[in-house]
Amino acid sequence: MQHGKYRFIVGFLALPLALYALFVVWPFIQSIYYSFTDWTGLSPDFKMVGFDNYKRMLDDEIFWKSLQHSLLFALVLPVVTLSLALFFAFMINVGGRRRKGGPVITGVRGSGFYKIVYFFPQVLSIAIVALLFAFAYNPDSGAINSLLRGLGLDSLQPLWLGDPNLALWCVMAVLVWSQVGFFVVLFSAGMASIPADLYEAALLDGASRFTTFFRITLPLLWDTVQSGWVYMGILALGAESFAVVQIMTTGPGGPDYSTTVMVLYVYQKAFRDGQAAYATTIGVALLLVTLAFAAVVMRLGRRERLEF
Amino acid sequence: MKTTEPPAPVPAESSAAVAKAGAPAGAPSRKTKEGGALNVFSHGILIIWAIMVVMPLVWAVMTSFKSDGAIFSSPWALPDKLHFDNWSRAWTDAHMSDYFVNTVLVVGGSLVGTLVLGSMAAYVLARFDFPGNRFIYYLFVGGMSFPVMLALVPLFYVVNNMGLLNTIHGLILVYIAYSLPFTVFFLTAFFRTLPASVAEAAFVDGASHTRTFFQIMLPMAKPGLISVGIFNFLGQWNQYMLPTVLNTDPDKHVLTQGLVQLAVSQGYKGDWSGLFAGLVMAMLPVLAAYIIFQRQVVQGLTAGALK
Numbered sequence: 001m002q003h004g005k006y007r008f009i010v011g012f013l014a015l016p017l018a019l020y021a022l023f024v025v026w027p028f029i030q031s032i033y034y035s036f037t038d039w040t041g042l043s044p045d046f047k048m049v050g051f052d053n054y055k056r057m058l059d060d061e062i063f064w065k066s067l068q069h070s071l072l073f074a075l076v077l078p079v080v081t082l083s084l085a086l087f088f089a090f091m092i093n094v095g096g097r098r099r100k101g102g103p104v105i106t107g108v109r110g111s112g113f114y115k116i117v118y119f120f121p122q123v124l125s126i127a128i129v130a131l132l133f134a135f136a137y138n139p140d141s142g143a144i145n146s147l148l149r150g151l152g153l154d155s156l157q158p159l160w161l162g163d164p165n166l167a168l169w170c171v172m173a174v175l176v177w178s179q180v181g182f183f184v185v186l187f188s189a190g191m192a193s194i195p196a197d198l199y200e201a202a203l204l205d206g207a208s209r210f211t212t213f214f215r216i217t218l219p220l221l222w223d224t225v226q227s228g229w230v231y232m233g234i235l236a237l238g239a240e241s242f243a244v245v246q247i248m249t250t251g252p253g254g255p256d257y258s259t260t261v262m263v264l265y266v267y268q269k270a271f272r273d274g275q276a277a278y279a280t281t282i283g284v285a286l287l288l289v290t291l292a293f294a295a296v297v298m299r300l301g302r303r304e305r306l307e308f
Numbered sequence: 309m310k311t312t313e314p315p316a317p318v319p320a321e322s323s324a325a326v327a328k329a330g331a332p333a334g335a336p337s338r339k340t341k342e343g344g345a346l347n348v349f350s351h352g353i354l355i356i357w358a359i360m361v362v363m364p365l366v367w368a369v370m371t372s373f374k375s376d377g378a379i380f381s382s383p384w385a386l387p388d389k390l391h392f393d394n395w396s397r398a399w400t401d402a403h404m405s406d407y408f409v410n411t412v413l414v415v416g417g418s419l420v421g422t423l424v425l426g427s428m429a430a431y432v433l434a435r436f437d438f439p440g441n442r443f444i445y446y447l448f449v450g451g452m453s454f455p456v457m458l459a460l461v462p463l464f465y466v467v468n469n470m471g472l473l474n475t476i477h478g479l480i481l482v483y484i485a486y487s488l489p490f491t492v493f494f495l496t497a498f499f500r501t502l503p504a505s506v507a508e509a510a511f512v513d514g515a516s517h518t519r520t521f522f523q524i525m526l527p528m529a530k531p532g533l534i535s536v537g538i539f540n541f542l543g544q545w546n547q548y549m550l551p552t553v554l555n556t557d558p559d560k561h562v563l564t565q566g567l568v569q570l571a572v573s574q575g576y577k578g579d580w581s582g583l584f585a586g587l588v589m590a591m592l593p594v595l596a597a598y599i600i601f602q603r604q605v606v607q608g609l610t611a612g613a614l615k
Binding site: 004005006008009011012013015016017019020022023024025026027028030031034041084087088091092108109113114115116117118119120121122123124125126127128131132133134135136140141142143146147150177180181182185186189230234237238239242243246247263266267270271276279280283284286287290291294 | 347350351353354357358360361362363364365367368371379380382383384425426428429431432433436438444447448451453454455456457458459460461462463464465466467481482484485486488489492516517518521542545546547548549552553563564565567568571580584587590591594595597598599602605606609610
C-alpha cells in the first residue's frame, strides 16, 4: 500500500485541514493575541497594551455578573437536566407494572411514545424555542399567565422575564425544557443495555426500586452520565445560552443585567460596542471557565470503571 | 444491600421462573402492590412532562391560526375560524419563503461539503500511518470543546477580508469548518471499525487509493455517514449564532435569524399572528422529518455522546 501513499494523504487532508485552520484554528489563536491589544475592530490600527484588558476585566462589574450567571448555568443546568432525565428514563424503563410471566423489570406501557414526544424540543432550533417561550412568558397575553388566570390564580401573575429576580430562572427553565428529552433517550439506551438478571438478583434480595436505582442503574450508567454532564455544561456556557439570553431577555441581558452571560457579553462588546480586543479578553476568560469546568467534572466523576 | 431491611419479601414472588410456572394463588402481595402504585405514579409523572413538552407547541399552532385580537384577549381559546391568511402573509410579506430558500441553500451546500471533506480527512486519519497523524486528529477533535464565540470575533474580520461576509458561499465554508471536529471524530472511529481486508484487496487489484475510497470505503461507511449526516443537518439547519454574526444582510437571512428579526420588528407592526405562523412554519418540517425518520434521528443525535 506504499505506492503514492503520501500524495494521497496530502491530497485528501489538504482541503479539510486548510478550511479548518483558516476558519477555526487561526481565529482562536488570533483572539488570544488580540486580547493583549487595544484593537477596536473598527480600524485596522492597534497596539499592544499588555495586560490592560485583563485588569479592566477584573474591575468590570458587568463582567463579574456575567461570570456569576454563566457559572450558575454550568452548575445548575446539568444537575437539574440530568436528574430529571435520569428520573424519567428510570420510570420509562423500570417503572412498569409487572405482567404475569413477564420479566421482573419492565418499562411502562407506551415507553416508545414517551421517548418520541420527549425528544421533540431537541430537533427544534434553540432560537425558535427561545422565541416561542418569550411569548409564552409575556405577562399579559402569554400562555403561562393566562393559564394561571384560567386556573383562578389571578393574584399570581409574575412578570417572568421582566422581573430581575426571576428572569434568569425563566431562561434556565427553557434550556432544561429543550434538553431533557435528549438525555432521557440517551440514558434509556444505556439502561436497556444493563443485564436484567442484575435487577432480578437485587429484587430477590429484597431491594426496593429506589435502592436498585442508586445501587445498580446509576453506577452502571456513570460513564454516560459523566459525558452528558460535560456536554450539557459546555452547552450551557456556549452557543445555547447565547441564543436564549439574546432572544428572550430585554436589552438583551435582562433588566439590570440580571441575565447577561459571558458569551453574550463577548458578542455585545465586539459587535455592538466596537471593543473587539476587550471582547476577546472576556472570550479567553470563557475558554478558561469551560476548560476548568470539564476538568473538574472529569476529576470529580472519576471512579472505577464497572464492567458488565 | 442491607440484609436487615424489613420486611423480608417473599422470594417466590420476585422470581420470574416461579411466576412463569403460575403465580401463587395468594392475594396480591405487597410487592405487586408496590409495582402497581409505582406504575400509576410513573405514568402520572411521565404524562405530565409529555404535556409540558407538547403544550407550548400546540399553543403555537393554535395561535398561528388566530386573529391578532384573539391572541391577546384569549390566548388559550381555540381560534374562531382558521385564519390561513396569517400563513400566506408570513410566507410572502414576512419573507419566510426567502429565508427558507436561503436556509436550504446554506444547509444543502454545507451538509454535502461537511460529509465529503469530513469523510476524506477521517479516512486518512483512521487508516494511514504518517508523522503528524495524531497531532492533526487532536487538532480537529479539540475544536469540539472550545467556545465558538471566542473565535467568532476575529473570524468576522477574516471572513470580511476575504469578501465572504454576507454571502451564502461564505456561510457554507464556515459551517463546514465548524462541523468538521465532530464529523472527523465520529467518522474516524467509524472507519476504524471497517475491515481493512476489503480495501487491501481492491488495492491489490489495481485500484488507486482515491478509487478505493470512493467506490469501496464510502459505500461501506454509509450507516456512519447517515448518522453523522443527520446530526449535522439538524445542527446546521438550527444554527443561530454563526449567521447572527456573519450574515447580517436581511436578504441573506436564514430561518432562525429571519424569525428573530421578524419578532423584533413586530414591536412596530404588531403582526403577531403572522409571526406565529412563521414560527410554526419553521418548526413543522423538522418535526415532521423527525417523526418519519425517528429511529435514524435519535441514533444520529445520540451516537456522539455514546462513543
